[in-house]
Amino acid sequence: MVVPRLIERKRDGGTLTPEEWRELIGAYVAGLVPDYQLAALAMAVFFRGMSEEELGALTQAMLHSGARLDFGTWATPRVDKHSIGGVGDKTSLLLAPMLACCGVAVPMISGRGLGHTGGTLDKLEAIPGFRTGLSLDEATRQVQRLGCVMLGQTAELVPADRKLYALRDVTGTVESIPLISASIMSKKLAEDLRGLVLDIKTGSGAFLTEPAQSLRLAETMIGIGEAQGCRTVALLTAMDRPLGYACGNALEVEEAIHGLTGDGPEDLMEVTYALGVEMLLVGRVFQDRHAARRRLEASVGSGAAREKFAALIEAQGGNPSVVDDPRGLPHAPVQEVYRAPRAGVVTQVAPRLIGHAIIALGGGRLRTDDNIDPAVGFVVTAKPGQWVEAGQPIATVHARSVADGHIGLNALAASIQIGESAVATPLISHRVSRDGVESMSR
Numbered sequence: 001m002v003v004p005r006l007i008e009r010k011r012d013g014g015t016l017t018p019e020e021w022r023e024l025i026g027a028y029v030a031g032l033v034p035d036y037q038l039a040a041l042a043m044a045v046f047f048r049g050m051s052e053e054e055l056g057a058l059t060q061a062m063l064h065s066g067a068r069l070d071f072g073t074w075a076t077p078r079v080d081k082h083s084i085g086g087v088g089d090k091t092s093l094l095l096a097p098m099l100a101c102c103g104v105a106v107p108m109i110s111g112r113g114l115g116h117t118g119g120t121l122d123k124l125e126a127i128p129g130f131r132t133g134l135s136l137d138e139a140t141r142q143v144q145r146l147g148c149v150m151l152g153q154t155a156e157l158v159p160a161d162r163k164l165y166a167l168r169d170v171t172g173t174v175e176s177i178p179l180i181s182a183s184i185m186s187k188k189l190a191e192d193l194r195g196l197v198l199d200i201k202t203g204s205g206a207f208l209t210e211p212a213q214s215l216r217l218a219e220t221m222i223g224i225g226e227a228q229g230c231r232t233v234a235l236l237t238a239m240d241r242p243l244g245y246a247c248g249n250a251l252e253v254e255e256a257i258h259g260l261t262g263d264g265p266e267d268l269m270e271v272t273y274a275l276g277v278e279m280l281l282v283g284r285v286f287q288d289r290h291a292a293r294r295r296l297e298a299s300v301g302s303g304a305a306r307e308k309f310a311a312l313i314e315a316q317g318g319n320p321s322v323v324d325d326p327r328g329l330p331h332a333p334v335q336e337v338y339r340a341p342r343a344g345v346v347t348q349v350a351p352r353l354i355g356h357a358i359i360a361l362g363g364g365r366l367r368t369d370d371n372i373d374p375a376v377g378f379v380v381t382a383k384p385g386q387w388v389e390a391g392q393p394i395a396t397v398h399a400r401s402v403a404d405g406h407i408g409l410n411a412l413a414a415s416i417q418i419g420e421s422a423v424a425t426p427l428i429s430h431r432v433s434r435d436g437v438e439s440m441s442r
């Protein structure tokens with residue numbers, strides 16, 4: 001295998017054989033192919049795409065680059081959900097404990113922040129002591145004992161995605177349907193699942209901004225999942241505004257805890273419940289979506305999901321007292337309030353600008369080896385369509401210094417637009433399954 005020839009072939013619109021993909025990914029994980037060659041190949045895929053055969057081969061090569069979770073004859077159905085990435089999207093932090101209270105188990109393998117979007121692992125690591133790098137054995141035992149685990153790709157588990165994901169994050173090669181599909185599906189198929197729900201973000205703050213691209217991504221991933229016997233369903237959800245109020249790692253953990261206590265922002269809870277219902281349906285523990293929703297609401301209302309989150313944190317080395325007292329989470333020393341510059345209707349809260357600003361404040365990465373500050377970010381309470389008065393506080397910047405606070409205020413001024421009227425986009429627009437596409441907008 002001569003890697004420069006493979007890169008050139010892909011660059012020129014050709015295809016690599018399944019054997020070439022297998023060999024290449026194996027050599028990359030073994031450290032025999034340098035990052036710069038994989039980055040060049042990823043860029044060639046970004047521009048040239050992949051054939052169906054290539055995508056299948058890449059996904060399989062990534063899936064088999066390490067070991068997989070294997071629950072043997074354990075009867076409890078395993079389900080999971082994965083988002084393609086958004087700003088303020090903390091639904092995973094709510095769903096893993098909620099679902100673990102509803103008769104299914106959630107062995108969730110997640111990623112770090114990618115591009116301008118946040119990552120579940122970075123959010124969890126904002127909790128003092130929390131470990132996301134569990135061994136296969138630890139993860140398996142925890143799922144069987146507690147009903148959920150939240151971990152990252154490791155040297156044991158989908159190591160190819162661990163390396164490629166970090167590389168794509170900093171080389172402008174995230175927004176590619178085949179690369180996103182192989183990345184997500186290799187992680188999810190390593191979890192020994194009965195069912196998977198995909199949250200396909202769509203809109204200006206998503207990796208894929210056009211609904212048609214989002215639908216194509218959904219169909220591509222559903223095809224991969226179903227071919228492997230994993231019932232796979234996708235919801236297309238809005239990412240033309242942040243989800244919930246909090247954007248930034250520790251701030252999002254705090255908001256997720258509010259959600260588990262029953263007082264999360266309405267849009268966050270709506271998307272969380274909708275995804276949770278689909279998870280119970282693909283797990284085949286409920287046939288009726290109203291009954292599934294009631295079960296999920298009961299997990300929150302009874303306090304069981306909140307307790308489960310505390311148990312999950314404790315099991316993974318974190319300090320569970322943050323669930324009762326969020327002062328145990330990291331806090332930024334500077335907070336600057338942003339006020340509406342005029343009266344009117346909020347016409348836009350651009351998530352991409354907020355995501356990039358979090359990176360500028362130190363809460364995300366520009367290089368694979370960057371350390372991040374978990375405390376920084378934004379709380380944006382303004383939502384498109386809302387009327388605001390001039391001078392009304394509508395957002396807060398959490399920053400390390402006064403100078404960073406001003407960077408944050410400028411980002412808010414660019415992100416939040418106020419005008420005369422707003423066009424409402426549906427929070428959940430489509431449901432996609434092997435049976436086709438259903439419009440959910442009412």
Ligand code: URA
Binds near residue numbers: 083085181183184187
């Ligand atoms: N989430 C992933 O796990 N991988 C991607 O490529 C994008 C989102």
